[in-house]
Amino acid sequence: MGQEIERKFLVEGEYKSQAYAHSRIVQGYICSTRGRTVRVRIRGTKGYLTIKGASDATGLSRYEWEKEIPLDEAQELMKLCEPGVIDKTRYLVQSGKHVFEVDEFYGDNEGLVIAEVELASEDETFEKPDFIGQEVTGDIRYYNSQLMKHPYTQW
16 A cells, blocks of 8 residues: 655646656546545556545645556546546756656646655655645645546636
């Protein structure tokens, strides 16, 4: 069992020139009930199936299980997903010993850019890049499973 510990921030400023890689991601949810999600993701030419549990009280930590699956299986599973899809480009930006994943959203979430950093512990320190803005860790409005149901452009 894996434990995901991450902090989430709004992005203010330029980040693309600092990225060492990027990829397009399309994902849907077979189940998006609060406290448990089952996600199907297509990232480039790879497919993934991910199960996430409920976040702790701080919103920093939760159970996560992920497996790579064949692309054709991911495409078939996407047909079983709830209405709505998350479409974004993920940019990877190194900052000190951490990598920030910066997601630029499209479609109904156009205009939203969020950065996440995964940590080994909840109190681990990290260097914030200059584009990091307000912290939104634990704010469920910014969870992808919620953005699918309540898109950013409709807030």
